[in-house]
Amino acid sequence: MKKDIILAGVGGQGIISLAAIIGLAALNKGMYLKQSEVHGMSQRGGDVMSNLRISDNPIYSDLIPCGQADLIISLEPMESLRYLPYLNPHGWLIANKAPYVNIPNYPNLDDIYKEITRIEKHVLIPADELAKEIGNEKVVNMIVLGASAPHLGFGKEEMLDAIRQMFKNKGEDVVNQNIQAFEIGYNFKQN
Amino acid sequence: MNKLLLLGDEAIAQAAIDAGLSGIYAYPGTPSTEIPEYVHASKQAKELNIVASWCANEKTAMEAAIGMSYAGKRAMVTMKHVGLNVAADGFINASITGANGGLIVVAADDPSMHSSQNEQDSRFYGYFAMIPVFEPANQQEAYDMVHYAFDLSEKYGLPTLIRITTRLAHSRSGVIRKEQVRPQNSLKLPEDLRQFVLLPVIARRNYKKLLSLQDKLEFEAENSGYNQYIEGTNHSLGIITCGIAYNYLMENYPNGCPYPILKIGQHPIPKKMVKKLYDSCHEILVIEEGYPLIEDHLKGMLNLGKPVHGRLDGTLPRDGELNPTLVAKALGLPATMGLPIPNIVTPRPPVLCKGCPHNDTYLALNEALKNYSKGRVFSDIGCYTLGALPPLESINTCVDMGASITMAKGAADAGLTPAIAVIGDSTFTHSGITGLVDCVVHNSNVKIFILDNFTTAMTGGQPSSAYNRLVDICKGVGVPEEHIRVLKPLPKNHEENVKAIQEELAYNGVSVIIPQRECIVTLNKRMREKFKKQTV
Numbered sequence: 045m046k047k048d049i050i051l052a053g054v055g056g057q058g059i060i061s062l063a064a065i066i067g068l069a070a071l072n073k074g075m076y077l078k079q080s081e082v083h084g085m086s087q088r089g090g091d092v093m094s095n096l097r098i099s100d101n102p103i104y105s106d107l108i109p110c111g112q113a114d115l116i117i118s119l120e121p122m123e124s125l126r127y128l129p130y131l132n133p134h135g136w137l138i139a140n141k142a143p144y145v146n147i148p149n150y151p152n153l154d155d156i157y158k159e160i161t162r163i164e165k166h167v168l169i170p171a172d173e174l175a176k177e178i179g180n181e182k183v184v185n186m187i188v189l190g191a192s193a194p195h196l197g198f199g200k201e202e203m204l205d206a207i208r209q210m211f212k213n214k215g216e217d218v219v220n221q222n223i224q225a226f227e228i229g230y231n232f233k234q235n
Numbered sequence: 236m237n238k239l240l241l242l243g244d245e246a247i248a249q250a251a252i253d254a255g256l257s258g259i260y261a262y263p264g265t266p267s268t269e270i271p272e273y274v275h276a277s278k279q280a281k282e283l284n285i286v287a288s289w290c291a292n293e294k295t296a297m298e299a300a301i302g303m304s305y306a307g308k309r310a311m312v313t314m315k316h317v318g319l320n321v322a323a324d325g326f327i328n329a330s331i332t333g334a335n336g337g338l339i340v341v342a343a344d345d346p347s348m349h350s351s352q353n354e355q356d357s358r359f360y361g362y363f364a365m366i367p368v369f370e371p372a373n374q375q376e377a378y379d380m381v382h383y384a385f386d387l388s389e390k391y392g393l394p395t396l397i398r399i400t401t402r403l404a405h406s407r408s409g410v411i412r413k414e415q416v417r418p419q420n421s422l423k424l425p426e427d428l429r430q431f432v433l434l435p436v437i438a439r440r441n442y443k444k445l446l447s448l449q450d451k452l453e454f455e456a457e458n459s460g461y462n463q464y465i466e467g468t469n470h471s472l473g474i475i476t477c478g479i480a481y482n483y484l485m486e487n488y489p490n491g492c493p494y495p496i497l498k499i500g501q502h503p504i505p506k507k508m509v510k511k512l513y514d515s516c517h518e519i520l521v522i523e524e525g526y527p528l529i530e531d532h533l534k535g536m537l538n539l540g541k542p543v544h545g546r547l548d549g550t551l552p553r554d555g556e557l558n559p560t561l562v563a564k565a566l567g568l569p570a571t572m573g574l575p576i577p578n579i580v581t582p583r584p585p586v587l588c589k590g591c592p593h594n595d596t597y598l599a600l601n602e603a604l605k606n607y608s609k610g611r612v613f614s615d616i617g618c619y620t621l622g623a624l625p626p627l628e629s630i631n632t633c634v635d636m637g638a639s640i641t642m643a644k645g646a647a648d649a650g651l652t653p654a655i656a657v658i659g660d661s662t663f664t665h666s667g668i669t670g671l672v673d674c675v676v677h678n679s680n681v682k683i684f685i686l687d688n689f690t691t692a693m694t695g696g697q698p699s700s701a702y703n704r705l706v707d708i709c710k711g712v713g714v715p716e717e718h719i720r721v722l723k724p725l726p727k728n729h730e731e732n733v734k735a736i737q738e739e740l741a742y743n744g745v746s747v748i749i750p751q752r753e754c755i756v757t758l759n760k761r762m763r764e765k766f767k768k769q770t771v
Contacts, residue, residue, distance in 0.1 A: 077409065105485075
């Protein structure tokens with residue numbers, strides 16, 4: 045198996061912990077992994093992305109070549125579009141529907157949704173709303189991860205194991221909240 | 236075998252700990268910060284009593300490392316590429332003194348300027364100093380090279396330079412550790428106690444020794460295994476790669492590259508290996524992250540030999556970092572490409588955080604300067620540089636660490652009075668104090684804002700050497716006490732702060748205004764930790 049994944053969002057939204065969970069699932073299967081991150085100035089509310097590459101075979105480049113990403117997973121709708129040149133023609137685009145508006149000229153939301161739904165394989169998930177429904181706004185990224193999971197190439201149990209590992213030091217409550225959020229995303233059906 | 240998942244930065248740090256490091260010195264700077272941070276947080280390093288120090292600037296860090304090497308122990312000093320400019324005096328002269336205990340300098344370059352003012356290539360500094368330079372291609376090599384670089388440093392009594400770039404620094408991969416952790420050196424002074432005395436008579440002798448070692452260093456580069464000649468079947472092209480450029484090449488040839496490759500990871504340039512490639516191939520392509528150092532050497536001034544392609548002839552872009560797609564194009568391979576970015580996608584530049592004290596300071600400064608002509612605010616390097624962007628547009632310059640104060644002085648001398656300087660607390664102790672001395676000595680009409688948020692914020696909240704010392708430092712340097720004004724930048728204090736600033740603007744002389752409030756990011760982090768402790 046080989047998956048090239050672009051994780052996108054705005055600095056501070058928590059894409060690194062998403063990458064860490066997928067990375068754990070890959071390491072548990074003895075896969076190779078490379079994950080490049082953004083540190084420094086861009087973290088201050090700017091656009092950020094992480095390249096996550098997992099494979100059964102050794103990986104050379106830390107960066108994904110244009111047109112070869114299997115998935116774009118984005119915690120923000122406009123940010124999902126910024127990396128379209130990297131997506132392969134049959135790749136999945138999974139985006140959170142809730143915008144992060146910290147610029148004065150944020151584009152019209154419907155135009156953004158229109159661009160996203162033009163992609164052949166897409167999931168546009170109202171993760172912020174779903175998180176509010178269960179009264180836990182901290183798990184938005186876990187809901188988006190759940191929605192991505194069917195396309196990551198891991199079994200559901202493998203993903204749940206990685207989540208348990210990731211949060212085990214924070215206690216059973218935190219583990220269960222994150223699993224609950226993951227399930228909501230996993231069971232989300234696009235209209 | 237137990238693999239650790241490490242950033243390139245962390246691989247260097249773990250390797251140093253495992254290789255018998257006694258001390259690491261640094262001023263934080265992207266993309267190098269995670270090297271010392273890892274050692275600071277390492278339980279193993281604590282148990283081994285390894286000294287980990289945040290220093291006032293890269294020069295003081297460099298000199299502390301040279302001092303530890305003098306005392307016979309292994310030392311590492313880390314910095315971003317522009318930090319090596321600050322440390323250059325000590326760095327270049329350390330190649331003349333030589334090392335005693337193993338000494339490694341790590342410079343992390345930032346091609347494409349993700350978080351920097353330029354994309355200078357630190358390998359040139361290595362050649363300038365005439366010491367071995369390492370360019371790891373991946374996290375494992377970074378780990379392994381640290382051990383070898385310490386060995387080489389002690390074998391020849393020279394400092395060594397490890398040069399990495401952003402992508403390796405900030406990318407994670409599995410790293411296999413060496414099974415044995417080496418013991419630290421014991422205290423042992425140089426056999427010749429005048430080795431580090433660079434009086435001309437001694438420096439001339441040391442310099443001749445450095446020159447005489449060059450052939451040996453090249454021999455090491457030919458034989459260490461970090462420069463590899465990989466034979467190919469198609470000799471129409473020979474390829475030289477440096478550091479991580481090798482990965483981008485091989486990404487394009489998953490089943491093996493048809494052309495012979497010279498993979499370079501250690502300098503000085505292994506000339507015999509280069510000649511072998513040059514003689515056996517019709518044309519040469521040089522792929523290097525950074526400036527065209529090897530390409531330029533190979534071409535020579537007149538470019539009379541075989542065709543040499545790379546950044547200089549446009550086969551690869553002249554600036555910016557490389558990636559697999561650019562390398563595919565350079566090789567004439569069909570590059571894959573997704574869809575274009577839709578036009579509605581707008582840039583999202585970084586911004587000051589919500590609740591950031593700098594925001595309140597700038598709002599007050601903007602209002603206080605309302606009646607003055609624009610273009611008189613000289614600033615510096617830190618989060619507050621974002622004050623150049625809309626909506627604040629408060630500052631007019633950002634050149635190098637500390638330049639706000641000294642540039643304001645020069646502009647004031649030219650008649651632009653009052654000239655304003657805006658500098659962070661950590662940047663002030665890094666390189667601002669000496670500029671303040673100049674201003675006081677000449678009684679320049681400058682208004683210096685030291686934005687005191689109690690931390691080095693931009694790089695993630697490392698301790699600031701200025702903490703609790705700013706007023707005393709300014710008094711000690713000779714700023715009149717009544718013109719050192721400490722403000723609290725909060726929206727509710729806006730009117731009061733504007734008034735204080737205006738009073739200082741009206742004074743003809745040196746004023747220091749210190750808006751003082753904790754960085755909102757470190758404050759939130761502190762509160763979270765406090766809450767966690769209370770609930771446990």
